[in-house]
Amino acid sequence: TAGITQAPTSQILAAGRSMTLRCTQDMRHNAMYWYRQDLGLGLRLIHYSNTAGTTGKGEVPDGYSVSRANTDDFPLTLASAVPSQTSVYFCASSDLSGVHGYTFGSGTRLTVV
Amino acid sequence: GQNIDQPTEMTATEGAIVQINCTYQTSGFNGLFWYQQHAGEAPTFLSYNVLDGLEEKGRFSSFLSRSKGYSYLLLKELQMKDSASYLCAVLDSNYQLIWGAGTKLIIKP
Numbered sequence: 453t454a455g456i457t458q459a460p461t462s463q464i465l466a467a468g469r470s471m472t473l474r475c476t477q478d479m480r481h482n483a484m485y486w487y488r489q490d491l492g493l494g495l496r497l498i499h500y501s502n503t504a505g506t507t508g509k510g511e512v513p514d515g516y517s518v519s520r521a522n523t524d525d526f527p528l529t530l531a532s533a534v535p536s537q538t539s540v541y542f543c544a545s546s547d548l549s550g551v552h553g554y555t556f557g558s559g560t561r562l563t564v565v
Numbered sequence: 566g567q568n569i570d571q572p573t574e575m576t577a578t579e580g581a582i583v584q585i586n587c588t589y590q591t592s593g594f595n596g597l598f599w600y601q602q603h604a605g606e607a608p609t610f611l612s613y614n615v616l617d618g619l620e621e622k623g624r625f626s627s628f629l630s631r632s633k634g635y636s637y638l639l640l641k642e643l644q645m646k647d648s649a650s651y652l653c654a655v656l657d658s659n660y661q662l663i664w665g666a667g668t669k670l671i672i673k674p
Binding site for chain 1 (some may be wrong): 573595598600606607608609610613615633652656660661662664665666667
């Protein structure tokens, strides 16, 4: 089934440790996005990429980095995790115009302790 | 700045009708989306409006008025499985989605 795969599903991480959240899509979408979702705040954009080789900062980029080496993969890295990064992380993709909507992965629930 | 407003929570009765409103102020407009998100799951696409008027899709309808910066999602014949959060999002001038915080809909028997 075509779509987006995120891994891991959930993770408990010690503060100060690094971690990479993986995201892979097989729809050949040009654009990919990382969001975090916290209760009462809705979806907030962390980083995005409009095409392989390019990335951009969203609303809440601090503490996170991304890379887009190819069309399919868009990993999100936390270099040194802090408790405020406890959240549910969603990866999404779309065609470049976005008019057909975004397709979301199933999410990664991250707890930083 | 860009802003999307929708009620935080609504309650309705099984079998009834509910209307979830969304107002927006964004830099440019290339369409408005409604997504459904069940607890612990990813958002899923419900509807897309780019022209004024009503779009009907089964029990769900979505309305848009661009001049008023206003949309609503209408859910008819409510079922318990409709208990979820409903997210309003606008595609701005840069073709990026700006999201509302979502409306949690609680259905009571």
